[in-house]
Amino acid sequence: MNIEEELYDLSADLLTEQRFFPFIERLFAQNPGVWSRVELLCSGIPLIEDRVQSLSAQLEGNFMVSWLDYSGGPYVSGFASIMFFEDQLLWSSIAVYNRERIQALK
Numbered sequence: 638m639n640i641e642e643e644l645y646d647l648s649a650d651l652l653t654e655q656r657f658f659p660f661i662e663r664l665f666a667q668n669p670g671v672w673s674r675v676e677l678l679c680s681g682i683p684l685i686e687d688r689v690q691s692l693s694a695q696l697e698g699n700f701m702v703s704w705l706d707y708s709g710g711p712y713v714s715g716f717a718s719i720m721f722f723e724d725q726l727l728w729s730s731i732a733v734y735n736r737e738r739i740q741a742l743k
Contacts, residue, residue: 641728643692644700648721648730650685651675657685661739664704664719672701675721698725707733 638646651660663678679689693700700723707716715737721730 640692640695641726644721644723644726644728645730647675647688647692648732651679652719652732652734657682660685661734664702665717665736665739667704669705669717670703672703672722675700675702678702696723696725698723704734 651657657679659682660678664673667673676689676693679685689700700721702719702721704717704719707718715735717734717736719732719734721732722728
């Protein structure tokens with residue numbers, strides 16, 4: 638698996654696996670539009686912290702994440718766009734996330 642595929646896999650896992658829910662909580666505790674290092678948001682989370690550190694050690698740039706309210710119309714209220722970005726590879730990934738899922742996972 639190449640580095641871009643690893644970034645996609647990690648990004649998907651962070652947003653879909655319930656065991657990584659603390660990452661989501663930390664992300665949405667940040668103000669919208671503020672970029673945060675993925676490594677910092679994963680700090681102390683079992684099973685993902687080492688994986689993120691290992692991946693970050695392979696990167697020359699910064700692996701970052703940010704979010705914005707998603708304004709896709711009246712049928713998608715409560716959703717957010719989450720953007721992952723690595724600045725040296727110019728790699729990015731965008732996901733739409735239902736913020737109401739946070740309440741369901743608590």
